[in-house]
Structure formats: C-alpha cells, structure tokens
Amino acid sequence: MTDNAIRSARPSKIMQYLRRAALIRESWVGSIGLGIIVFWVAMALLAPLLAPFPPNAQYVPFMAPGFNLPPTGTFWLGTDHLGRDILSRLMWGARTVLFYAPLATFCAYAVGILMGLAAGYKRGWIDDVLSRSADVILSFPILVLYVVIITTFGASGINIVLAVTFASAPGIMRIVRGLVLDLRNRDYVAAAQTRGESSLYIMFVEILPNARGPLIVDACLRVGYVIITIGVLGFLGLGLPPPDPDWGGMVNETRGMAMSFPHMTIFPCIAISSLVLGFNLLADGLREVSLRD
Amino acid sequence: MTVPILEIKDLCLSYFTRAGEIPAVVDFNLTLNEGETAGLVGESGCGKSTVALAIMNYLGDNGGIVGGSIKFKGRDIVTMSKEELRRLRGADIAMVYQEPMAALNPSMTIGRQLAEVPICHEGVDMATALKRAEELLDAVRLPDAKRILAAYPHQISGGQQQRVVIAMALLSKPSLLLLDEPTTALDVTVEAGIVELIADLGHDFGTSNLYISHNLGLIRETCDRVFVMYSGEVVEEGSIDEVFQSTRHPYTTGLFSAIPMPGSDKYDRPLVPIRGQLPLPHLRPKGCNFGPRCDHFEAGRCDNRRIPLDRLSEAPRPHAVRCIRWDEIDWEAYRPDVTMVEQMEPGERVLRVEEMQKYYEITDRSFAAMLRGKNIRFVKANESLSFDARRQQTVAIVGESGCGKSTFAKVLMGLETATEGRIRFNGDDIADLPVEQRSPEQIGSLQMVFQNPNETLNPSHTVGSQIARVIKKFGIETDARKIEQRVFKLLDTVKLPRDFANRRPRQLSGGQKQRVGIARAFAGNPAMVIADEPVSALDVSVQAAVTQLLMEIQRDHGTTLLFISHDLSVVRYLADRIVVMYLGQIMEQGTTDEVFSPPYHPYTEALLSAVPIADTSFEKRRIVLEGDLPSAMNTPPGCPFASRCQRHLGDICDTTPPPIVEPEPGHRIACHIPLAELQAVPPVFSQKDDGDGGDTPVVAA
Numbered sequence: 006m007t008d009n010a011i012r013s014a015r016p017s018k019i020m021q022y023l024r025r026a027a028l029i030r031e032s033w034v035g036s037i038g039l040g041i042i043v044f045w046v047a048m049a050l051l052a053p054l055l056a057p058f059p060p061n062a063q064y065v066p067f068m069a070p071g072f073n074l075p076p077t078g079t080f081w082l083g084t085d086h087l088g089r090d091i092l093s094r095l096m097w098g099a100r101t102v103l104f105y106a107p108l109a110t111f112c113a114y115a116v117g118i119l120m121g122l123a124a125g126y127k128r129g130w131i132d133d134v135l136s137r138s139a140d141v142i143l144s145f146p147i148l149v150l151y152v153v154i155i156t157t158f159g160a161s162g163i164n165i166v167l168a169v170t171f172a173s174a175p176g177i178m179r180i181v182r183g184l185v186l187d188l189r190n191r192d193y194v195a196a197a198q199t200r201g202e203s204s205l206y207i208m209f210v211e212i213l214p215n216a217r218g219p220l221i222v223d224a225c226l227r228v229g230y231v232i233i234t235i236g237v238l239g240f241l242g243l244g245l246p247p248p249d250p251d252w253g254g255m256v257n258e259t260r261g262m263a264m265s266f267p268h269m270t271i272f273p274c275i276a277i278s279s280l281v282l283g284f285n286l287l288a289d290g291l292r293e294v295s296l297r298d
Numbered sequence: 299m300t301v302p303i304l305e306i307k308d309l310c311l312s313y314f315t316r317a318g319e320i321p322a323v324v325d326f327n328l329t330l331n332e333g334e335t336a337g338l339v340g341e342s343g344c345g346k347s348t349v350a351l352a353i354m355n356y357l358g359d360n361g362g363i364v365g366g367s368i369k370f371k372g373r374d375i376v377t378m379s380k381e382e383l384r385r386l387r388g389a390d391i392a393m394v395y396q397e398p399m400a401a402l403n404p405s406m407t408i409g410r411q412l413a414e415v416p417i418c419h420e421g422v423d424m425a426t427a428l429k430r431a432e433e434l435l436d437a438v439r440l441p442d443a444k445r446i447l448a449a450y451p452h453q454i455s456g457g458q459q460q461r462v463v464i465a466m467a468l469l470s471k472p473s474l475l476l477l478d479e480p481t482t483a484l485d486v487t488v489e490a491g492i493v494e495l496i497a498d499l500g501h502d503f504g505t506s507n508l509y510i511s512h513n514l515g516l517i518r519e520t521c522d523r524v525f526v527m528y529s530g531e532v533v534e535e536g537s538i539d540e541v542f543q544s545t546r547h548p549y550t551t552g553l554f555s556a557i558p559m560p561g562s563d564k565y566d567r568p569l570v571p572i573r574g575q576l577p578l579p580h581l582r583p584k585g586c587n588f589g590p591r592c593d594h595f596e597a598g599r600c601d602n603r604r605i606p607l608d609r610l611s612e613a614p615r616p617h618a619v620r621c622i623r624w625d626e627i628d629w630e631a632y633r634p635d636v637t638m639v640e641q642m643e644p645g646e647r648v649l650r651v652e653e654m655q656k657y658y659e660i661t662d663r664s665f666a667a668m669l670r671g672k673n674i675r676f677v678k679a680n681e682s683l684s685f686d687a688r689r690q691q692t693v694a695i696v697g698e699s700g701c702g703k704s705t706f707a708k709v710l711m712g713l714e715t716a717t718e719g720r721i722r723f724n725g726d727d728i729a730d731l732p733v734e735q736r737s738p739e740q741i742g743s744l745q746m747v748f749q750n751p752n753e754t755l756n757p758s759h760t761v762g763s764q765i766a767r768v769i770k771k772f773g774i775e776t777d778a779r780k781i782e783q784r785v786f787k788l789l790d791t792v793k794l795p796r797d798f799a800n801r802r803p804r805q806l807s808g809g810q811k812q813r814v815g816i817a818r819a820f821a822g823n824p825a826m827v828i829a830d831e832p833v834s835a836l837d838v839s840v841q842a843a844v845t846q847l848l849m850e851i852q853r854d855h856g857t858t859l860l861f862i863s864h865d866l867s868v869v870r871y872l873a874d875r876i877v878v879m880y881l882g883q884i885m886e887q888g889t890t891d892e893v894f895s896p897p898y899h900p901y902t903e904a905l906l907s908a909v910p911i912a913d914t915s916f917e918k919r920r921i922v923l924e925g926d927l928p929s930a931m932n933t934p935p936g937c938p939f940a941s942r943c944q945r946h947l948g949d950i951c952d953t954t955p956p957p958i959v960e961p962e963p964g965h966r967i968a969c970h971i972p973l974a975e976l977q978a979v980p981p982v983f984s985q986k987d988d989g990d991g992g993d994t995p996v997v998a999a
Binding site: 191192193196198200201211214215217 | 733822
C-alpha cells in the first residue's frame with residue numbers, strides 16, 4: 006500500500022461513530038428505546054407542521070378524545086379545561102422537554118466531568134475539597150434542593166438547567182472519579198507522563214476517552230431522570246411559566262378534574278413515562294451491546 | 299493390564315459463537331497412568347486449558363465436546379449425568395488454578411475453606427476435617443499450619459496461598475490433579491519451591507497429574523511425558539527425553555530456538571523467533587496448521603490434507619509427531635536463518651547512579667497512631683543504589699517483585715524524585731528533577747518501554763496518532779507531512795506494515811502492540827531506553843522476535859538499554875552488565891559472565907538455581923529458599939537477605955549490614971561470607987559429562 010493510499014484509507018471520525026451507533030440494532034430493547042425517542046424527537050421537530058391546532062388556542066372545554074368540531078377539525082385526544090387541543094399541546098410540549106432535558110444533562114456532565122477528572126487525577130487536597138463538597142450537596146433531599154433553587158431564582162428554563170446541574174454534577178463527579186482512579190494507573194498514562202504531557206492533556210486526551218463507555222450509558226439514564234424532574238417541577242408549579250405547554254404543568258392544571266375527565270391528565274402522563282422509558286431502554290441496550298464485544 | 303487413570307481418545311472440542319462453530323481442540327489423545335505426570339505445553343490459544351476443562355466436563359455454556367471420549371478410570375465422563383459429575387469434581391479429579399488469590403474465598407479462613415472439602419465429599423465432622431486439613435498443610439511443606447488455618451487468604455503470601463490451593467486439591471485424595479499454570483503468577487524463587495512440591499506429588503500422594511504450562515523448562519522439571527500443542531492439535535508427544543533431545547516437529551524445534559538457554563548467546567547463538575502468528579481458530583490453513591510459519595514447508599504436500607499424528611516407533615506409547623516430513627529433514631544440520639549481530643563495545647558513560655535512595659512516607663491516619671504521636675513510617679523502596687551504564691550497553695536490573703526495581707525506573711523517569719543521592723544522566727543531575735521540570739531534550743533522550751502490551755497503548759487513539767504525538771511533543775518534526783513520514787519510518791523500524799498507522803490497539807496482537815510501544819520509545823532518538831519487563835507478558839515465539847528487535851534498534855541507534863526483569867534466562871542472554879537487587883538494595887553487580895559464575899552472592903545463586911532450564915544437556919544444583927520476602931516497611935538491620943539465606947553465617951548477618959567485596963574491578967558482592975569461601979562454591983549449571991565433552995565448566999563462558 007502506498008503512503009497516499011494509507012492516508013485516504015483513514016476513515017472519517019463521523020463515519021466511525023455512525024457505524025458504532027448502528028450496533029444498537031443488535032439489542033431489541035435498545036432499538037425499541039431508540040424508536041420511542043426518535044418518535045418524540047420527530048413530534049417535537051415537526052410540531053408546527055403536524056399539530057392540528059395552535060397550542061394555546063381555546064375551543065370547547067372538556068371534550069373527550071375524538072371530538073369533531075366542524076369545520077375546525079377533530080380533537081384526537083380531546084380538549085382540556087380551557088378548551089385547548091391536548092394533542093397539539095403534547096407536541097409543542099415535547100419541544101420544551103427535549104430541549105431542556107438534554108441541555109441540563111449536558112451542563113451537569115460538563116461540570117461533573119471537570120470535577121471528577123480533577124479529583125481523580127490530581128488527588129490530594131483537590132480531591133478532598135471536591136469530594137466533601139459533593140457529599141454535602143448529595144446529603145440534601147434532591148427535591149428540596151430544586152424547590153429552593155427555583156423559588157429563589159424564579160421559574161424559567163435556564164434556572165431549571167442550573168438547578169439540575171447543581172444537583173446532578175456531584176453524582177456524575179463520583180462516577181467519573183471512580184473511573185479515573187482506575188484509568189490513571191494504566192501504562193499509557195505513565196507513558197504520557199514520562200514524555201512530559203500537561204495534566205490537562207492527560208486528563209482530556211488520555212483518560213477521558215477511555216471512560217466514555219460507562220458515561221454514555223449513565224448519561225442516557227440521566228436524561229430520563231431529568232425529564233421526570235422537569236415533569237415534577239411543572240407539577241409543583243415551578244416549571245415553565247404558563248400558558249406555554251409543559252407536560253408536567255398539564256398534569257398539574259388538570260389533576261383536580263382527573264376523576265371526571267381523566268383524558269386530560271392521562272395523556273400527558275403517558276407522554277412523560279414513554280419518553281423516560283425510551284431513554285432507560287436505550288441505556289440498557291447500550292450496556293448490553295457494549296458488554297458483548 | 300490395569301486401567302489407566304485417564305484415557306482420552308480422539309477428543310474434539312468446539313466453541314459455539316455468533317460466527318459459528320469454532321473447533322478449539324481437534325483429535326486429542328492422551329493416556330495417563332497412576333502416579334504419572336503429563337505436561338501440556340503450548341502458547342496461548344493452543345487449546346491446552348480447554349482440554350483441562352473438558353476433563354472436568356466443565357466447558358461452559360458455549361463450549362461442547364463434539365466427538366471422542368474421556369475415560370476416567372474406565373468411566374466415560376462425556377456421558378455422565380450432572381450428579382455423577384458433581385461427585386467426581388473436587389473429589390476424584392481436582393484442579394489447581396493459576397491465580398491463587400482468585401481461587402481462595404477472601405471472606406473465609408483457610409481452615410474453613412479446607413474443611414469444606416472433606417465435609418462436602420465425605421460427610422465428616424468439622425473437627426476431623428480440620429485435623430485432616432492441618433496434616434495436609436504439613437504435607438505441602440507449609441510451616442506453622444495452625445496459624446495458617448486461622449488466617450484469611452490475604453494474610454499469607456502468594457506462594458503460601460498456592461500451597462494452600464494445592465493442599466485443598468489433595469484433601470479429598472484425588473486420583474487425578476489438573477494443574478493449570480500453577481506457578482505463573484509467582485516469583486521465581488517461590489516457583490522453585492512449588493515446582494519441587496509438584497514434582498514430588500506423584501510418589502508422595504499417588505496422584506496422576508496433568509500439568510499445563512507455556513514454559514518448557516517447567517515441564518521438563520515436573521513431567522514424565524509431554525504433549526506439545528499448536529493451534530488446537532498435539533503436534534508432538536513423547537517422553538521428556540524423546541521430545542527434548544530428539545525433537546522432530548518444526549514447531550517444537552522452533553520453540554526451543556526461541557527461548558534463551560544456558561548455551562545461547564546474543565552474538566554467537568542468537569534466538570530465532572518463529573515468524574508469523576498463530577492462526578485464528580476459524581482461519582486455520584488447510585493441511586498442516588503450522589505450515590505458513592514453517593521453514594520446511596513444501597507446497598502440495600503440507601497444505602494438501604489433514605496431517606495425522608505419526609508414530610516414530612512400535613512402542614505402546616511411542617514418540618509421535620504430526621508432520622509428514624519428520625523423517626526427511628536433517629535435524630542435526632538444520633540451522634534456521636538468523637541475523638547475526640556484531641559485538642558492541644560500550645562507549646562513554648551515560649548514566650551514573652550514586653548512593654540513590656528512595657523512601658516513601660506512609661502516614662498512618664488512624665486515631666491510635668495520632669495518640670501515640672508516631673504516625674509517619676517509611677517504606678525503603680531503594681537503599682543506596684550505585685551503578686553506571688555506558689553508551690550501547692545493556693544493563694539489566696534483576697530481582698523479584700517488591701525488590702524496588704520499578705521504583706528505581708520511576709525515579710529515573712522523573713515520576714518520583716529521589717530522597718537522597720544523585721543520578722547523573724548525560725552530565726545533569728536528574729535525581730531531584732520531576733518530569734515537569736526536565737527540558738524536552740532530557741525527556742526525549744530518556745524513554746521507556748512498558749510491560750503490559752494491553753495497557754501500553756491508549757485504546758481510544760490510532761497507533762499512528764500515538765506515535766505522531768511523541769514526535770510533535772519532542773519537537774523533532776513540526777510539519778504534518780514530515781511527522782507522518784517519520785511515523786511510517788518508525789513502523790518500518792519495528793517491522794510493522796505502514797497501514798498499521800490507521801489501526802486501533804485492539805486490532806493488534808500482543809507482540810504487535812509491544813512493537814508499537816518500542817517505536818514510540820525510540821521516536822525521540824533517546825540516548826537511553828528503560829525496558830520494564832518488555833517481553834514477560836508475551837508468548838515465547840513472540841518474545842524472541844521482540845527481544846531481537848529491541849537489540850537491533852539498540853545497535854542501530856547506539857542506545858543504552860536499561861532492562862528490568864525477573865527472568866534471569868532472558869537477562870543472561872541480553873545483558874552486558876547485571877545488577878541484582880533484593881529488598882531495595884544491590885546484592886551483586888558485575889558483567890554477565892561475572893554474575894553467572896562463582897563467586898556468587900547467595901541470593902544470585904538461589905535465583906539462578908530457580909530458573910527452569912529446558913536444555914537437557916545441562917544440570918543444575920537445586921536450591922529452594924525458605925520463607926518469603928520481608929516487608930519493605932521494616933527491613934532487617936543487617937543483610938536484607940539474611941532471613942532467607944541458605945548460607946546464613948550467624949548473628950552477624952542479622953545485625954550488621956554486609957560489606958561490599960570486589961573480586962574483580964566492577965564486580966561487587968555485598969556479603970559477610972569471606973570471598974574465598976564464595977569462590978569455592980561450585981557453579982549452579984554444569985554441562986552433563988556424557989555430551990561432547992570439551993567445554994565443560996560452563997555457563998557464562
């Protein structure tokens with residue numbers, strides 16, 4: 006093989022990742038999970054096209070699923086107490102949840118990975134300070150922590166992200182730290198040290214990529230938990246301010262009437278749990294596939 | 299005729315995977331009589347452990363016996379029910395595994411674990427069982443059996459653990475004992491004791507043993523009959539003398555020329571690696587499995603059909619060979635192609651270590667220690683090391699685990715700093731210079747080859763990018779094209795194809811990974827390379843190739859090689875000077891010839907005697923050391939080796955540090971024994987008289 010041929014045979018990074026991602030087909034659990042997630046992502050992206058009604062427009066309240074109002078159209082999942090179409094609100098609500106949940110998880114990971122790498126690789130007083138702070142944060146009941154943060158700073162999307170980051174980063178730090186404690190003793194890390202690489206290079210280039218397997222699985226699970234959290238915050242009235250659709254908020258507003266008009270509460274609940282289930286199944290599938298080879 | 303203990307006929311074993319059926323062992327025959335020891339030898343992946351598991355009928359979910367029979371005392375194991383097998387395993391057939399710590403339950407005392415065996419298989423009560431356990435611990439030569447019965451596994455040493463495992467296997471008086479690499483995880487001097495025990499098992503306990511190992515020397519010292527396996531088949535079998543003295547299979551001869559023997563020499567009789575690689579089980583060639591790697595390969599005959607095992611004589615259990623050309627090849631005249639290396643003269647001094655000392659501080663954080671006010675203790679990892687290394691020279695540091703050789707490497711590389719003393723490297727004192735404070739030139743000229751091939755490369759990056767990083771880091775080239783050219787050149791140097799640059803470490807074999815590790819170390823044109831057991835984790839045929847490669851590159855670059863190892867046979871082959879360490883101190887140093895012939899330090903003598911020798915033309919004196927390495931936390935005030943020394947003089951050894959005597963300039967021995975007495979010690983190895991006579995008083999000559 007000539008040198009040029011070797012150069013061109015180098016597969017691009019993106020193609021490699023896509024090929025690895027396609028392995029999820031080997032696990033049917035993971036495929037189902039991925040399917041559910043793809044479904045909701047499509048709903049969220051296509052909401053302006055697919056949603057039959059504007060999310061905040063009011064028609065006839067308390068209508069059961071399948072209610073037909075000529076010439077406006079059919080309310081497939083019925084209407085809520087203010088006469089808004091539930092299907093359209095679920096679609097638009099998917100946008101909120103699928104924007105903020107991954108964003109919050111990403112921020113929590115960014116902070117958690119930084120802390121975990123520093124604590125696990127540097128050890129010493131840095132480890133002591135970070136680990137003890139993490140212990141303190143983790144000793145609060147998480148829900149109380151959320152309520153305190155949101156009531157202090159006000160209910161908004163960004164504050165939800167902040168609250169989730171603050172509350173989840175210590176847990177992520179512990180996972181990363183544990184992985185780093187194992188990986189830092191590998192010979193390739195010693196090889197990097199003996200050629201005088203900086204700590205930052207060793208942490209991010211030599212160690213972090215090798216910790217990615219367990220972290221990706223955990224991130225998937227964690228997105229699911231954050232979706233529940235956002236739902237719970239909405240239910241407590243600490244979610245996104247009305248009237249914009251928010252799955253947790255939809256449950257909260259209608260729960261008093263759930264005995265008489267269950268469809269108004271049940272459909273948002275199904276939406277939340279199906280999406281969480283999707284992420285959990287995907288995480289299981291990833292773990293299964295990664296253990297196989 | 300009595301029924302043999304074990305009779306395996308035409309056994310075929312397969313594993314079933316996603317890719318389909320993979321034959322692991324094909325057409326395996328073995329007969330084992332009472333009190334006999336048979337050895338299965340071969341490299342990793344040849345199927346030797348699979349055979350052992352099949353004898354227990356314990357192949358796991360994806361493995362199966364697809365043909366043949368395994369008769370144990372005349373009863374076929376293959377057709378036995380689960381219940382029959384359960385009664386057989388551990389009672390009539392027992393197994394000893396490689397890792398003693400993994401074979402013992404860490405949360406139970408030794409006594410309880412041992413007692414379980416007779417309680418389970420014979421239904422005796424606890425007191426009787428414990429008494430039996432104690433007797434057996436005595437029988438496997440463990441002193442202080444009562445204390446060990448009450449101890450937990452982590453409280454006793456590795457050698458003691460393995461003796462306990464053997465005792466456990468013997469407790470139910472098995473007729474067959476399977477030993478799967480029982481000494482691989484142990485130090486050589488400890489191994490020597492276990493090997494002696496195993497060799498005596500047959501007549502002391504009447505068991506028949508099946509000994510599995512990759513080490514031909516160990517097989518020679520323990521077994522009556524040997525089966526050489528390659529790629530799932532027995533390629534040669536016979537008595538030890540037949541196989542070791544009139545070897546008739548090209549693979550077996552290849553193995554013998556690949557391992558360092560007392561007779562081999564890096565200049566006159568260099569090691570010959572077996573070219574190529576073991577074929578993967580589903581990619582085995584047609585005809586002879588060894589064909590593609592064989593010097594005697596004849597197209598049309600060797601790759602035509604399956605090669606049968608050919609009997610060399612009409613004896614009931616003859617020497618047999620799976621080769622159709624065994625009687626055509628002139629075995630005496632055959633000399634494989636080797637690249638001869640010219641002798642290298644050592645140049646100017648590159649490294650001078652003066653009185654180097656490394657202590658680790660251990661802070662006891664317990665309340666009790668704080669109250670006592672004494673909470674700092676020292677681990678004396680290195681104690682006043684002094685030696686030199688010159689350009690082009692290979693200096694070996696030899697010692698068992700815990701002797702401080704790796705700590706020394708860390709100080710040298712700047713991962714730790716010395717507590718006392720100086721290390722002059724190219725004129726600069728680097729003893730107190732951590733790697734962050736060293737200049738790029740200093741770092742680049744002192745590089746390291748690591749031990750574990752699976753850890754030496756980062757699994758997340760391609761081979762090429764990892765070598766390129768070193769070139770960039772040391773500022774040898776800056777232009778991307780030039781860096782790439784240099785990566786290709788380095789791959790050429792270590793004899794790997796250029797397109798390996800795009801591969802990831804998991805696509806490489808152990809030997810290939812180690813080659814990349816060597817390429818990486820030599821990327822910065824180092825003046826000195828530290829090789830920390832670079833071949834000990836590789837298969838023998840690959841070991842020779844990597845060793846030869848290291849020597850070649852060293853010669854081409856004029857590099858000083860600091861070779862850290864526990865394996866004296868490799869060291870004897872490779873090194874110009876040897877430094878023998880024990881418990882952080884240098885016991886003896888000198889040229890290879892000086893260290894390998896009397897006068898010896900008693901520890902060197904014991905180490906030499908512990909090395910298993912596969913060459914039947916040599917005899918060696920057996921010295922088995924008592925006891926275990928003392929802790930580096932409280933080193934003895936006198937000679938560190940005093941507690942295990944076979945030539946212990948008396949109180950002076952325990953109380954006074956030994957003086958250093960110098961029989962030749964540069965040959966230093968730290969011992970109280972008068973030099974004249976040490977000089978009178980006979981050599982550990984000697985050539986047997988019956989051979990070609992002449993050059994008798996051997997070894998290092």
